[in-house]
Amino acid sequence: MTLSELQAKIKSASDKMRADDNTKNALKYLEQLTWLLFLKVFDSLEENREMVAEIDDTVYKPLIEDEYRWGTWARDSKLSGDDLIDFVTDDLLPYLRELSGSSRAERFAAIFAEVRTVMKSGYSLKEVIAIVDSIDFHALDNHHSMSVIYEWLLAQTADAGWSGEFYTPRPVVETMVRCVNPKLGEKVYDPCCGSAGFLVASAEHIAPSTKTTEQREQFNSGTIYGQESGEIAALVGTMNLILHGVEDPQIIRRNTLEQDIRNVNPSDQVDVILTNPPFGGNENPQVQQNFPSKAAATELLFLQHCMAKLRDGGRSAIVLPDGILYRTETAFSTVRRRLINEFNVTAIVRLPTGVFPAAADIRTNLIFFAKSGRTESIRYYQVPSPPGKRSYSKTNPLTREVLKGVEHWLVAGEPDEYSWEVSYETLVESGFDLDIPWPNTSQVTGAETAGEQLEELQARLSILSELTETLVKAHAELHDYPLQEAIPIGNFVVETGVRAGGKTPDRFVGVSNSGGLAAFKGKPASDTSRYRELRPGDFVYNPMRVNVGSIALCRREEEAGWVSPDYAVFRLTEDAPFDAEYLLMYLKSEQGRAEIERQSRGAVRRRLYIDGLQRVTVPLPGDAEAWSALISSFASVRRHLRELPVTSVGALAAFEAAVFSPREEPDERTGEANPSLD
Structure with missing residues (x-):
């Protein structure tokens, strides 16, 4: 049977189901076709097991009793019309839902627990069954061909509003799988597997390494794991995996977000997670109680689920919307901070719009x-x-060729013009804002990029507006950021900044009144032995101007160096009741500057020495997570403001080029652009 012949069979079956009153729409006929194909394929696998047992002179007991096996009832010429409908509705499906006695049987029963779609016409159903039965699933080529057809069917139903939330373009799936590189012996998991695209690609990636009977058994029942809340999706996903050679996939029908992940047993953790969770959903407060950071956003809850399910040494790749990278509400900020500090975030691939046709405008x-x-x-x-x-778009989809640069950079470390790297210290400075735009955007000013860059500018402005709105809300609800008693910080401050002595300072650093660190522009003294060393994690301030904001925090190695011998350098102890960012924000605030003024000494030129700094009192944050999120909001807004001028200039330059470029007029018949003859 050729691929075209198989496609003709599937189309014929689909046409018959679309003509039936019970299976007119795509969702209904996909469900009907799926469970029929599933039973046919499963029966083929059972026949294979029986043949192997006979050759090995062993006994194999089929999971399904003979009366309910596909080969018995589907080929019964006497079972047709209303009798066929009654048998399927009143006997077959109830029997399948009650299978038990083994984990395999219980998974099978769970698959059929919610299957309800049965064609209205028993005669039309008989014709569909005959078409399905004519497909020889024993042939390997047909297995592959059926997979192609099945994926085509899934793509078609995206328009009907079902599989669009599960269907991830194949080039994206395969790139993620190759970068994560799942291996035999590892548990591969998708918490919202839908049609099982990630699990299928993982199985195809692993399958060539299965050489022995033991390895094949491990591959079939101990490698592929998934959860899915939708009954049709669970059935589709299981069927899709079986069609791709995984005989016993561990797919469970369950609402993943209803699981409490605050204390996950290590035995329930996995080695590899690949997933594309639903975006933009709103979970109820009861479900949110299952997570360390409570939020209504489903994407944030799924990210926390993946973090909890990953075992030591495990790795994950997940599709997430832009908001995850920059939103500064407490839950988002806390999860992002945990992700950076407790996990090794190795890469972030920024996708343009239109990659996911079902959500064309969402940046992912x-x-x-x-x-x-x-x-x-x-x-x-x-x-x-x-x-x-x-x-x-659908007519101009993302291709594997375009994603080759991703794999070269992530796997082999080979950069190109679309790649860049960001240090941990830079992320800390930005308040753990991960929405880092491509630094070369402003350098590309060709007319063909004008629309793209204007859209990028619009997106940047939208993000800045959203972040600012968070600050507006915080200002209106200051009770959400409680302060406790103020305490002297003396016990939590240690003086640092060793003198250069015989060392020759290689980089001199200055502190501006606005609080930033920069290379010192003046000429250092001829005697540099008393200059102080500034290291990441150190505070530095000008004792005579700290009351007007001349204090900074060294966050990364590039900012380190040597500062004036008159400057004070210190750092917080590990047991300090607040972090460095909180202290910096307070000392630069109006209240903090007043406290600095109170502890400074001197009649003419008042100075704040280290002993005076130790007497400065600082109010303790009442809710550390809320304060961290607020501080992140300020840092994120500042970073986006700094980037906005560059983005603006690049977008405007590209548009100016487009204004004077040759026009293309759309063809009145096709709508396609044709070069103007003027």
Whole structure:
């Protein structure tokens, strides 16, 4: 049977179901066709097991009793019309729902627990059954061909509003799988597996390494794991895996977000997670109680689920919307801080719009992380838009060729013009805002990129507006950021900044009144032996101007160096009741400057020495997570404000080029652009 012949059979069956009153729409006929195909394929696998047992002179007991096996009832010429409908509705489906006695039987029963779709006409159903029965699933080529057809069917139903939330373009899936590189012996898991695209691709990636009978058994029943809340989706996903050679996939029908992940048993953790969770959903407060950071956003809850389910040394790749990267509400900020500090976020791939046809306007990212220590740096990659287009689409989809640069950068460390890297210290300075735009955007000013860059400018302005709105809300609800008693910080401050002595300082650093660190522009003294060393994690301030904001925090190695011998350098102890960012924000506030003034000494030029700093009292944050999120909001807004001028200039330059470029007039018949003859 050729692929075209198989496609003709599937189309014929689909046409018959669409003509039936009970299976007119795509969702209904997909469900009906899926469970029929599932039973046919399962019966083929059972026949294979029986033949192997006979050859090995062993006994194999089929899971389904003979009366309910496909080969018995589907080929019974006497069972037709209303009798067929009655048998399927009153006997077959109830029997399948009550299977028990083994984990395999219980999974089978769970698959059929919610299957309800049965065609109204028993005669039409008989014709569909005959078409399905004519497909020989024993032939390997037909297995592969059926998979192609099945994925085509799934793509068609995206228009009907079902599988669009589960269907991830194949190039994206395969790139994620190759970058994560699941292996035989590892548990591969998708918490919202839908049609099982990630699990299928993982199975195809692993299958060539199965050489022995034991390895094949491990592959069939101990490698692929998934959960799915939708009954049709669970059935589709299981069927899809079986069609791709996984005989006993561990797919459970369950609402993943109803699981309490605050204390996950290590035995329930997995090695590899690949997923594309639903975005924009709103979970009820009861479900939110299952998570350390409570939020209504389903994408944030799924991210926390993945973090909890990953075992030590495990790795994950997840599709997430832009909001996850920058939103500064307490839950978002806390989860992002945990992700960076407790996991190794290795890469973030920025996708252009249109990659997911069912959500064409949503900006998405592929986030790769491992449970292998703190993040040191993140490799970013900006997937380019199609040449001359603003976004991808159904008619102009993302291709594997475009994603090759992603794999070269993430796997082999080979950079190109779309890749860049961001250090941990830079992320800390930005308030753990991960929405880092491609730094080369402003350098691309060709007319063909004008629309794309204007859209990027619009997106940047929208993000800035959203972040500012968070601050407006925080200002209106200051009771959400309680302060406790003020305490002297003396016990939590240690003086640092060793003198240069015989060392020759290699970089001199200054502190501006606005509180930033920068290379010292003046000429250092001829005697540099008393200059103080500034290291990451140190505070430095000008004792005579700290009351007007001349204090800074060294966050990364690039800012380190040597400061004036008159400056004070200190750092917080590990047991301090607040972090460095909180202290910096307070000392630069109006209240903090007044406290500094109170503890300064001197009649003419007042100075704040270290002993005076130790007497400064600082109010303790009442809710540390809420305060961290607020401080992140300020840092994020500042970073986006700094980037906005560059983005603006690049977008305007690109548009100016477009204004004077040759016009293309659309063809009145096709709508396609044709070069103007003027």
